[in-house]
Amino acid sequence: KQEVTQIPAALSVPEGENLVLNCSFTDSAIYNLQWFRQDPGKGLTSLLLIQSSQREQTSGRLNASLDKSSGRSTLYIAASQPGDSATYLCAVRRVIQGAQKLVFGQGTRLTINP
Amino acid sequence: NAGVTQTPKFQVLKTGQSMTLQCAQDMNHEYMSWYRQDPGMGLRLIHYSVGAGITDQGEVPNGYNVSRSTTEDFPLRLLSAAPSQTSVYFCASTRGRSGRSWDEQFFGPGTRLTVL
Secondary structure (H helix, E strand, O other): OOOEEEEOOEEEEEOOOOEEEEEEEOOOOOOEEEEEEEOOOOOEEEEEEEEOOOOEEEEOOEEEEEEOOOOEEEEEEOOOOHHHOEEEEEEEEEEEOOEEEEEEOOOEEEEEEO | OOOEEEEOOEEEEOOOOOEEEEEEEOOOOOEEEEEEEEOOOEEEEEEEEEEOOEEEEOOOOOOEEEOOOOOOEOOEEEOOOOHHHOEEEEEEEEOOEEOOEEOOOEEOOOEEEEEO
């Protein structure tokens, strides 16, 4: 069974720091990995999508990497800001019982302190 | 584009009542899904559809029905609401496969449902 783990569950850092969020998955037979952001009481906003053939993707201050062989992805946030405070979720897409599905981690709750 | 829209945003039901959560997307996506999000359980797939007229069960389908008569709409029906169905429900869509790649998934804003 595909499992996705995000460590730590919560992280609090001062404004301006660079930080890394981790995501690990048990089965490397994935099509892609997607990072989402979720603000309290809101839906999920897609941040970055990495296809299985890619190693990394960048958008502004965000950089996501993918290492399929080790079953790991990292989300790097540069020069963090209070507005970055949210829960960050990673999800892998793979075939489960003959159907394409997204499997989610439990998320990392990030707090950036001014 | 409005993206993925859901109605209502909030709903309170009594045990045994039925209702339909609406979901629509204007991106001409083939794939649509319903998830529920519960504390400590993360996001779990309820039902999904790979195109108009085609639906299938996810991880937690019991107590829910879906249909997909058009590409745009994918309603979720609660047949007889139970307190265990108190949750936040998200609808999502994706264009699907393009060669060896899969497109990103987009989510709606969610429906917060309480069953008393």
